[in-house]
Amino acid sequence: MTKSELVDIIAEKQEGITRREAEVVVNTIFSVIGDALSDGGHVELRGFGSFTTKERNERLGRNPKTGESVMVPAKVVPHFKPGKDLRERVDRAL
Known part of the structure; x- marks a missing residue:
């Protein structure tokens, strides 16, 4: 599964959330995980x-x-x- 496929699945399964909003959520989660790891956490x-x-x-x-x-x-x-x-x-x- 690619990141764009993950975004599409989230947008489909959650009513009231657009593909763009799902993309922001996925990117934010990945960014926060990456930031925590790069800070040694x-x-x-x-x-x-x-x-x-x-x-x-x-x-x-x-x-x-x-x-x-x-x-x-x-x-x-x-x-x-x-x-x-x-x-x-x-x-x-x-």
């Missing part, structure tokens, strides 16, 4: 999951085109951990 949505950041250490990688070894610098990456309800829901669907 975390976001927990009970029943859905939690967004946190994880530090990755510097490591030796390889350029796939040339085969040359290169150092990949340390970095901080976003991480999502699904909640129990979401895990169970997905497991039942399969």
